[in-house]
Amino acid sequence: MFKYTMPTNIFFGKDCLKNNLVSNIDVNDKPLIVTGKRSAIVSGVQTDILEILKNKKIEYEIFNKITENPKLKTVHEGAEYFLKNNCNMVIGVGGGSPIDSAKAISVIAGNKLKNREIYNSKKIKNAYPIISIPTTSGTGTEATQYSVITDSNIDKKVGFGTPLMFPKFSFLDPKYTISLPKIITRDTAVDALSHLLEGLYSKKRSKIVYPMIFNGVKLIFENLKNTINDLENIKLREKLMLASLWGGIVIAQTGSTMQHAIGYPVTNKYSISHGLANGIVMKTVMKKYYPAVTKDLNELFDFLDIKKNDFYEWLISLDLTIGKKLDTEFIENNIATVLNTHNMANNPIKIVANDIRNIYNKIN
Ligand code: NAP
Ligand code: FE
Helix, strand or coil: CCCCCCCCEEEECCCHHHHHCHHHCCCCCCEEEEEECCHHHHCCHHHHHHHHHHHCCCCCEEEEEECCCCEHHHHHHHHHHHHHCCCCEEEEEECHHHHHHHHHHHHHHHHCCCCCHHHCHHHCCCCCCEEEEECCCCCCHHHCCEEEEEECCCCEEEEEECHHHCCCEEEECHHHHCCCCHHHHHHHHHHHHHHHHHHHHCCCCCHHHHHHHHHHHHHHHHHHHHHHCCCCCHHHHHHHHHHHHHHHHHHHHHCCCHHHHHHHHHHHHHCCCHHHHHHHHHHHHHHHHCCCCHHHHHHHHHHHCCCHHHHHHHHHHCCCCCCCCCCHHHHHHHHHHHHHCHHHHHCCCCCCHHHHHHHHHHCC
């Protein structure tokens, strides 16, 4: 038995925003554009949206205070701004951080949530419509019901999900990712790769998403290095964006696993990107899970026409490292956090404290 849910209307390809936002928004809408300091501007999205909104005489507001690993405090501020200005829809523009924040603002404002209530799905009964326009090819949040917001009280990344946070519309135009520098291109693609692989590891894996997983991994495996060496190549950017979208659709069905749970604390403590935090443990996690998902992983390697070791070699060649060992105190303090993360319910095997300790100790 399997279940497949994808309520988001997805538009993908050249000029998809310009050609389709216009017919899906009208003068009764007052969007809050939620973004970071630079991404909406350098990607070109802001110019394109404002042109559409101004032509249709649609009022809007901009909230551009979102940082990487967005904070609970900031999304509450965004929700207050949203309500004060009588907005009735959010448009998240940027990487996962602004889009996750737009989702959070939609439900905080929609339910007048206080303090940490956003992490309690029972409190979430309404959401304002969410539009997403990704400018990275990584998180897949444009096609998921999830958001990850750092709880500023305890300085921990906490993921949460509700079907109400599936965007109503997502517009994916690869041209918006051309301005991404090398390292962000690599790290975000590695995040997408994590989602695809975790879809295959997850207890909730189902064959309905395997074509997306296999083809998505193939697109990244065959094109990531070329893209890093040819950042303005739109054909290559398109391939990474499609892989990333598939990764989102996959985890929307399967959830993610220990791979993500383990990365969250490292991101916060060592100030590294979300994608890199996944990347530094990807090989170890794959080795750990291999006995439990041998048939599925072998099928993937056959599809790629490679051996398992070729995949490991390729991962090593991406140079996913933080250049140091994690300190023991950090490891010991975070084992329980990892074990208590909700993604752990999807692991294909039982994971205990010592497994986490060993995986953390292998990072360098
Ligand atoms: P990000 O944190 O949104 O952005 C990383 C950096 O890239 C920022 O400095 C951003 O600038 C910049 N940037 C974005 N687009 C750009 C462009 N086109 N050109 C130049 N610079 C650009 O990175 P992300 O990896 O996309 O998102 C990571 C977040 O998503 C994490 O918090 C992670 O936990 C979450 N996540 C969510 C899901 C989900 O399903 N909801 C899944 C995986 C990960 P600005 O600061 O100006 O924006
Ligand atoms: Fe991720």
